[in-house]
Amino acid sequence: MSKNNDSNQFRKVDVDEYDENKFVDDEDNGESQVGPDEAEVDSLIRQGNLMEALQAVLKNPPINTKNQNVKDRAEALMLKVLSAFKSSDIEKAVQSLDKNGVDLLMKYIYKGFEKPSENSSATLLQWHEKALSAGGVGSIVRVLTARKTV
């Protein structure tokens, strides 16, 4: 009979947190992942060796780490490499990647879409088109279903 009409705080409680059957994903220790080597990638870009730079930036993806900074740095680095390419070279670069590389590239592309900056979307869309023809819709499905992503 007595209703507390003042407080609506109960609406902010996340009841799923208290569910004893709540699914907890396997913990994968990703604290040691540091992301791609910035110095190496920067020097390769300066040298103009863009294919190598792409391979280098796809190494050590910070997938399992909880450190948001590492992920942001990796994404910024990836964007730098992708923007450095000439449009005509993008297709060749995508062909040089293996299946896992294309999937990883797709993950970075969609991560880049989340925080658009000047001109980034245009570059990313060009890369997206080429990556799609290489990886098919399956690579996009894997971006959507991946629970731990870059």
Add this chain to the structure above:
Amino acid sequence: MSLHQFLLEPITCHAWNRDRTQIAISPNNHEVHIYQKSGNQWVKSHELKEHNGHITGIDWAPKSDRIVTCGADRNAYVWSLKDGVWKPTLVILRINRAATFVKWSPLENKFAVGSGARLISVCYFESDNDWWVSKHIKKPIRSTVLSLDWHPNNVLLAAGSCDFKCRVFSAYIKEVEEKPGPTPWGSKMPFGAVLAEFGGAGGGGWVHSVSFSSSGNRLAWVSHDSTVTVVDGTKGSTPSQLKTEFLPLLSVLFISENSVVAAGHDCCPMLFRCDDGGSLTFVSKLDLPKASITRNISAMERFRNMDKRATTEDRNTALETLHQNSITQVSIYEGDQSDCRKFCTTGIDGAMTIWDFKQNVINDIHWNEMLTRGQHGPQLKTRLSQ
């Protein structure tokens, strides 16, 4: 191949009888309809109405001619034909969520039901009480069980579930069978033991379908992250995964020891090959689109089509594949799991298609291009590679 359009409702699931003269389907409602083949047509012969919720699984035992159905009403019924009428027997599964999948064991003395209650109910008939009894496999399943398949030894059970894992359990019931011999999957098999667990590890998707090969040594599953995976129990436990470039597959089936057919949201069955080293490769799509779409439509036909659809353009929105919507189930039509000659697919478009391999699909095969579609569907020609 030949396509039969049953209704416009999705076919949730289907099951064939032993000689493939009858098919039991559920048109996305609480009922099971049994159709009898007469000539080239399918005629409805029975309607099985007992469930209170959508039917989610049907399986027809070929030797004992019993049908088991399970539904969203948390129940399963075993149906037997008496005097031309199908009579149901309720099976208490003791689950508090919907059942999702049901399969008879190879010897047909038990069946397993997967459910949203994060457990598998293995049911067997207790003759003293004249009653079906269920035993639960709970640990370590963390989410809905989507699909099950029995190993040929009648004891092992593979389960794919929404916790991104595919597991092999032992469903050994001492009341109805002898202790099984050792298998590549393990030798100690008390009821509910997990003999193998694959998948998860931070990636992967819901495991939609699992299938044992006819020897039971290989296990294949398809997952929502557009992958097909095969593991060979005799060669250690490293699964071989193929990341496809298609939309996720929903159903998978071994059609020989080395070949796997899978179909799903791309509305087209696909063939994969698993070689002796255990690695998986994509062979081809099995539905070749119309080679020529430009046939000369007369002006009269064009206007008639526009009238029929009330459009102002002559645009064809039909898919190029035979099925116009996702395929949800693949089953063997002719042959068995070691050598399948024809298989059948049903899907959300309400159509059932029977696909024909003219020759064995084990060696390299090149499919000829199809030129025209005849009234009964063309027969695919094959020739072995040079």
